[in-house]
Amino acid sequence: MQTELTQISCTAFVGGKSITKGTLQHVVAFVKDSLDDKEFAQLLIFNDLTGKPIDIDFRGKTAEVLQRLSNHADHASAEESKQPTRRVGRPKLGVVSGEVTLLPRHWDWLKSQPGGASVTLRKLVDEARRTGKNESKARAAQEASYHFMTAMAGDFPQHEEALRALYAGNQDRFYQLIDDWAPDIRDHIKTLAENAFIKEET
Structure with a gap:
């Protein structure tokens, strides 16, 4: 199952040149299979939604890099699911009770x-x-x-x-x-x- 982290849209730059864009999974696989060590030293991958650079651990083979990404995303998703959900209000109708101070x-x-x-x-x-x-x-x-x-x-x-x-x-x-x-x-x-x-x- 593809995770949300690996599917975010991003763009990779080497120096001032854009070399590929697409899902993080696609970009990571592309740069891992295409770049030499010198180019990797200049590589920056940016989240297209936030404009911020994304840190990737590129050690090992392409499959290993992608597996680490997937594991990281699955761990984050599991931690999120542990958060308690409030069931007050009328949940079947999508209504959640809250507190308003006026x-x-x-x-x-x-x-x-x-x-x-x-x-x-x-x-x-x-x-x-x-x-x-x-x-x-x-x-x-x-x-x-x-x-x-x-x-x-x-x-x-x-x-x-x-x-x-x-x-x-x-x-x-x-x-x-x-x-x-x-x-x-x-x-x-x-x-x-x-x-x-x-x-x-x-």
Whole structure:
């Protein structure tokens, strides 16, 4: 059974060149079978979701490396499954009971709403999730871009200015500043930053 860890999307770089991308399982197998010792010294594998580098133990043969990855993921999954699950509320309906602390005036207002406090709170949470979705996507894209840029482009010209443009939401300025960077690095940054400049729905 393939595990979640081995199936995360990632991209491998040797120096400033992107050499492969795909699932972690695919990337690890590819680089293990393709690179020589000199290239391995320059290898970095990045999580495409977070922009952070992934540490891999490449000792041994390809099958051994993949087995260690699978074992690590299975161990993490087993530890997660040991966590106690709460069964309060109405689990068959997907309802979980929790505790909310509010001032009396908040409770008075909630109780006066159609459907009562629980229905009103659920509506408020759903609305906040809907309206904040783009903001969350933009923040995640900014963070992923930041992590990758710090690792791969920290000594590139106008790196700091590009980061400021990224967090300021200045898309045109950001793309202008990174335009002359190494093509594979620049293009990967653009992919990571794709959602960094989306605007909140009105």
